[in-house]
Amino acid sequence: MATxxxxxxxxxxxxxxxxxxxxxxxxxxxxxxxxxxxxxALVAALEQWPADGVPDNPGxxxxxxxxxxxxxxxxxTETYRRKVAxxxxxxxxxxxxxxxLVAEDDGIGDDLLRLVFIACHPVxxxxxxxxxxxxxxxxxxxxxxxxxxxxxxxxxxxxxxRAKKTLATAKVPFEVPQGAELAARLASVLExxxxxxNEGYSATAGDDWMRxxxxxxxxxxxxxxxxxxPREPEVHGLVALMEFQASRAAARTGPDGEPILLADQNRxxxxxxxxxxxxxxxxxxxxxxxxxPYALQAAIAACHxxxxxxxxxxxxxxxxLYEQLAAxxxxxxxxxxxxxxxxxxxxxxxxxxxxxQLAAFPALRNYHLLPxxxxxxxxxxxxxxxxxxxxxxxxxLTRNERERTLLLDRVAALEGRPEC
Amino acid sequence: xxxxxxxxxxxxxxxxxxxxxxxxxxxxxxxxELVGAGVLLAxxxxxxxxxxxxxxxxxxxxxxxxxxxxxxxxxxxGFYLVEMKSMxxxxxxxxxCPITTAPGEPTxxxxxKLYSGEDFGEEFTAExxxxxxxREEKADPAYRSA
Numbered sequence: 001m002a003t004x005x006x007x008x009x010x011x012x013x014x015x016x017x018x019x020x021x022x023x024x025x026x027x028x029x030x031x032x033x034x035x036x037x038x039x040x041a042l043v044a045a046l047e048q049w050p051a052d053g054v055p056d057n058p059g060x061x062x063x064x065x066x067x068x069x070x071x072x073x074x075x076x077t078e079t080y081r082r083k084v085a086x087x088x089x090x091x092x093x094x095x096x097x098x099x100x101l102v103a104e105d106d107g108i109g110d111d112l113l114r115l116v117f118i119a120c121h122p123v124x125x126x127x128x129x130x131x132x133x134x135x136x137x138x139x140x141x142x143x144x145x146x147x148x149x150x151x152x153x154x155x156x157x158x159x160x161x162r163a164k165k166t167l168a169t170a171k172v173p174f175e176v177p178q179g180a181e182l183a184a185r186l187a188s189v190l191e192x193x194x195x196x197x198n199e200g201y202s203a204t205a206g207d208d209w210m211r212x213x214x215x216x217x218x219x220x221x222x223x224x225x226x227x228x229x230p231r232e233p234e235v236h237g238l239v240a241l242m243e244f245q246a247s248r249a250a251a252r253t254g255p256d257g258e259p260i261l262l263a264d265q266n267r268x269x270x271x272x273x274x275x276x277x278x279x280x281x282x283x284x285x286x287x288x289x290x291x292x293p294y295a296l297q298a299a300i301a302a303c304h305x306x307x308x309x310x311x312x313x314x315x316x317x318x319x320x321l322y323e324q325l326a327a328x329x330x331x332x333x334x335x336x337x338x339x340x341x342x343x344x345x346x347x348x349x350x351x352x353x354x355x356x357q358l359a360a361f362p363a364l365r366n367y368h369l370l371p372x373x374x375x376x377x378x379x380x381x382x383x384x385x386x387x388x389x390x391x392x393x394x395x396x397l398t399r400n401e402r403e404r405t406l407l408l409d410r411v412a413a414l415e416g417r418p419e420c
Numbered sequence: 421x422x423x424x425x426x427x428x429x430x431x432x433x434x435x436x437x438x439x440x441x442x443x444x445x446x447x448x449x450x451x452x453e454l455v456g457a458g459v460l461l462a463x464x465x466x467x468x469x470x471x472x473x474x475x476x477x478x479x480x481x482x483x484x485x486x487x488x489x490x491x492x493x494x495x496x497x498g499f500y501l502v503e504m505k506s507m508x509x510x511x512x513x514x515x516x517c518p519i520t521t522a523p524g525e526p527t528x529x530x531x532x533k534l535y536s537g538e539d540f541g542e543e544f545t546a547e548x549x550x551x552x553x554x555r556e557e558k559a560d561p562a563y564r565s566a
Contacts, residue, residue: 008512010508011505011506011508014505014509015509015512216505219458220457223455227456227458273461
């Protein structure tokens with residue numbers, strides 16, 4: 001019976017932790033102290049609820065308990081008066097009556113958003129941002145984060161402690177950045193959420209359920225952010241992109257965990273509910289004006305999602321979207337994808353022309369997908385000898401054994417084919 | 421994992437009485453919270469069974485019976501589709517669902533875990549999945565317009 005209550009408390013914690021920590025951070029202006037107070041309240045719940053039952057409004061109970069402790073703590077310190085002055089009337093006035101402390105429902109969204117910006121602050125390393133975001137906003141335990149990122153638990157614990165210290169030392173304000181700074185800071189938030197998503201997405205075949213579950217965590221965080229910042233098109237763009245990618249999760253690996261390429265995926269296994277949500281999020285992103293990199297990637301993903309069969313794919317549209325993406329966020333990998341889209345839309349010669357310009361990019365010099373794509377297009381053009389040499393080069397560059405075998409098989413298949 | 425959360429009919433919902441404005445507001449606030457937490461995938465209200473129909477199957481025999489149906493407490497008044505970490509989380513969320521009942525007319529909310537495609541096993545073939553996807557696609561205008 002006690003176990004049932006413990007599971008219920010765990011569930012309440014998942015629901016309440018972000019709001020609790022956000023509200024407390026506003027009060028004490030230190031995310032580390034806020035989290036400790038929240039944890040203390042959780043311990044109190046674990047002590048009392050098994051005997052008294054889960055209260056009707058568990059969130060308010062936790063908040064009241066945590067705030068009471070915050071006040072006690074502040075009183076104990078010599079800096080009480082100074083702190084009260086800093087924190088302002090909010091705390092000082094409500095000290096006598098704990099009941100009124102919890103009645104403040106408004107502003108929770110603002111607090112949450114401020115917490116997002118603190119957790120993803122640029123003074124922190126990317127790893128620290130991801131760990132702190134999952135911990136403070138995703139309600140994940142240190143152990144869960146460690147399993148998700150395949151690192152030892154003490155490493156994650158230390159990372160989080162250090163991150164909180166860095167934030168305190170740097171006196172990072174608990175606020176939503178304004179104006180031009182907002183865009184830059186928001187980009188850092190989106191990057192962290194997408195990083196979390198990809199960590200889960202690249203591991204869908206893993207035997208630890210924590211890793212694929214990260215996709216759900218990232219999607220949840222993205223949807224929360226979309227709700228908090230409804231006017232930011234790139235937030236909707238990222239959510240759309242994640243919804244589309246998640247919709248393919250079941251189709252992208254075979255029975256033995258081997259990856260299945262987009263062209264060969266059984267589209268009946270794509271999740272139509274998530275595709276529908278992705279299309280809706282994309283529509284919201286479009287309402288916001290010129291699409292940014294996430295919205296453009298989502299628009300490309302939408303083209304695939306709408307094609308019932310691979311042959312139905314609208315490659316002309318995809319090639320156009322890649323051109324916009326290359327302008328908005330130039331990268332050799334985007335150019336490579338654009339070349340593939342061009343070849344699908346306008347024939348292998350069009351793609352090859354772009355690929356020939358890409359050879360100059362140092363970033364692509366040892367990237368096996370460049371020669372393998374070139375090999376593909378050359379083979380389609382009937383230039384078999386050149387194709388074989390490119391595919392051999394790709395086979396030498398890839399680190400994946402299965403891929404190397406595939407490439408060498410294709411070289412063998414092209415052996416002795418006449419040149420056109 | 422996904423859950424379907426089913427709210428049950430009451431005498432009022434079955435007679436087509438619409439919720440009062442303040443009930444819409446309380447319910448709306450709850451739904452806002454679910455959306456804000458990123459866990460709600462879909463939510464719909466269901467019209468009274470008087471506007472519905474049932475098809476009874478018995479061997480080869482099929483009988484169509486128009487509503488209303490009598491067993492009010494077993495009828496569906498609405499459903500939510502949510503994505504949660506656990507059954508416990510879902511229970512904790514929906515304990516907060518603002519359901520108002522008249523005295524002496526208790527009701528309940530039913531929470532059911534959804535199967536994912538993999539749970540169906542070999543009997544649910546690729547061809548069947550394909551057919552399902554095609555149907556859903558036709559039914560969803562978003563696929564044509566977006």
